[in-house]
Amino acid sequence: MAKIGVIGIGKLGLDCAEVMAEKHEVRGYDIYPRTSDLVKVCDINEVVNESEWIFIAVPTPHAEGYDGSVPSSHMEPRDFGHDAVIDAINNINKYARSSKKIVLISTVLPGTTRKKFVPLLDPTHQFLYNPYLIAMGSVKWDMVNPEMVIIGTEDGSMTGVAGELIDLYRTMMENDPRYEIGTWDECESIKIFYNTFISAKVGLVNMVQDFAIKIGNINVDVVTNALARSTMRIMGPKYMTAGMGDAGACHPRDNIALRWLAQEYNIGYDLFDTVMHAREIQARNLAEFLVQQAGKNMSIAIHGKAYKPDVPYCIGSYSTLVGHYIKEMGHNVVYLDPLADDSTDVVKDLDNTPHVVLWAHNRKITYEYTGNQADTQPYCEIPQGSVIVDPWRKLGLTDKHTIIHYGNTRA
Numbered sequence: 001m002a003k004i005g006v007i008g009i010g011k012l013g014l015d016c017a018e019v020m021a022e023k024h025e026v027r028g029y030d031i032y033p034r035t036s037d038l039v040k041v042c043d044i045n046e047v048v049n050e051s052e053w054i055f056i057a058v059p060t061p062h063a064e065g066y067d068g069s070v071p072s073s074h075m076e077p078r079d080f081g082h083d084a085v086i087d088a089i090n091n092i093n094k095y096a097r098s099s100k101k102i103v104l105i106s107t108v109l110p111g112t113t114r115k116k117f118v119p120l121l122d123p124t125h126q127f128l129y130n131p132y133l134i135a136m137g138s139v140k141w142d143m144v145n146p147e148m149v150i151i152g153t154e155d156g157s158m159t160g161v162a163g164e165l166i167d168l169y170r171t172m173m174e175n176d177p178r179y180e181i182g183t184w185d186e187c188e189s190i191k192i193f194y195n196t197f198i199s200a201k202v203g204l205v206n207m208v209q210d211f212a213i214k215i216g217n218i219n220v221d222v223v224t225n226a227l228a229r230s231t232m233r234i235m236g237p238k239y240m241t242a243g244m245g246d247a248g249a250c251h252p253r254d255n256i257a258l259r260w261l262a263q264e265y266n267i268g269y270d271l272f273d274t275v276m277h278a279r280e281i282q283a284r285n286l287a288e289f290l291v292q293q294a295g296k297n298m299s300i301a302i303h304g305k306a307y308k309p310d311v312p313y314c315i316g317s318y319s320t321l322v323g324h325y326i327k328e329m330g331h332n333v334v335y336l337d338p339l340a341d342d343s344t345d346v347v348k349d350l351d352n353t354p355h356v357v358l359w360a361h362n363r364k365i366t367y368e369y370t371g372n373q374a375d376t377q378p379y380c381e382i383p384q385g386s387v388i389v390d391p392w393r394k395l396g397l398t399d400k401h402t403i404i405h406y407g408n409t410r411a
């Protein structure tokens with residue numbers, strides 16, 4: 001039986017503490033008077049000193065008017081408040097007479113734990129970031145039937161204390177959840193972007209509802225149910241690898257045309273514009289990265305000009321969008337692609353000087369769903385000393401080239 005303390009026994013913390021108390025000895029502390037038949041509510045000194053594990057479930061509140069119940073999209077962006085977490089950490093530092101295992105549950109934005117919390121914590125303690133995917137109304141059930149348990153460590157490795165936390169959860173879980181281990185920052189991201197995916201999904205289906213009302217002869221459920229049954233591309237892991245942007249003969253132009261439809265039916269917002277704008281800025285960010293890598297002395301080449309491997313079509317190509325921004329930044333760019341149907345700036349070979357090469361094509365990722373696992377082979381000899389920027393993060397290390405996995409900033 002483990003000795004557990006919970007700081008912050010509110011809507012989340014109390015129910016979770018009571019679930020833990022079915023198997024373990026649990027104490028709770030809160031700045032407001034709380035009662036429980038299962039958890040011993042006591043002062044902070046006792047919670048800290050009588051517990052080997054200390055879970056922090058204090059609020060990280062939004063500012064007034066930022067909960068989504070009134071319009072806020074016109075207001076200045078604001079971070080959550082961190083005072084209560086800082087207060088909990090200060091209390092642990094102040095009262096603990098031995099090393100503790102600290103588990104922060106509260107929701108924070110990516111980067112917060114490393115920048116704001118860990119530097120404050122006495123280094124004799126061990127720290128994990130462990131946000132919960134729990135919904136009001138089903139806290140106790142969610143706690144023991146989670147889709148996944150997210151555990152953040154400093155470098156993203158499975159540390160001893162992370163393993164101990166998994167062992168502790170195994171004593172409580174009713175299902176057999178996935179345990180996702182990452183850096184503190186990755187785990188903050190998993191939690192918060194999980195919620196964003198839900199918001200985006202709801203925003204999209206409700207947009208179809210808005211079009212149904214405005215256009216007529218559309219039952220939104222016929223449309224969304226057909227999409228919901230589309231497990232090949234939409235409802236599943238496809239398109240969940242970050243890399244080059246959406247491209248081709250259909251997707252970009254469909255969204256660009258849908259901007260017109262949103263205006264025509266006076267929908268009042270334009271998600272297509274937002275999606276296409278983000279796509280353009282993402283291409284510009286990638287271009288900027290390539291230009292920075294190239295500095296003054298290196299040339300830039302994009303490996304793949306057609307919008308995907310094995311086809312000649314350059315229509316809607318994200319490679320040329322990236323190339324557009326590279327040129328706009330005053331840098332030259334050439335493309336390598338034996339099939340491209342647009343030969344502008346396409347070269348067969350690179351001269352023997354080191355280049356910065358964007359590895360745009362990855363046929364394994366593009367065609368994986370067909371069962372075709374063959375990898376992209378270089379379209380020409382890539383000169384020794386070149387820097388290959390791989391937006392798909394799949395290329396292995398070589399002696400000949402420097403490989404940069406774009407999107408992986410782990411130390």
Ligand SMILES: NC(=O)c1ccc[n+]([C@@H]2O[C@H](COP(=O)([O-])OP(=O)(O)OC[C@H]3O[C@@H](n4cnc5c(N)ncnc54)[C@H](O)[C@@H]3O)[C@@H](O)[C@H]2O)c1
Nearest residue numbers: 008009010011012013030031058059060084087106107136
């Ligand atoms: N409620 C949920 O369903 C849910 C789900 C997932 C994550 N979260 C996150 O968990 C955290 C807590 O959420 P909640 O809904 O339980 O909030 P809450 O406000 O209901 O509970 C927090 C509790 O902490 C107490 N508290 C405040 N400052 C304190 C301090 N300095 N020391 C000790 N106790 C203090 C409060 O009195 C309150 O009882 C938030 O970061 C929230 O985003 C909540």
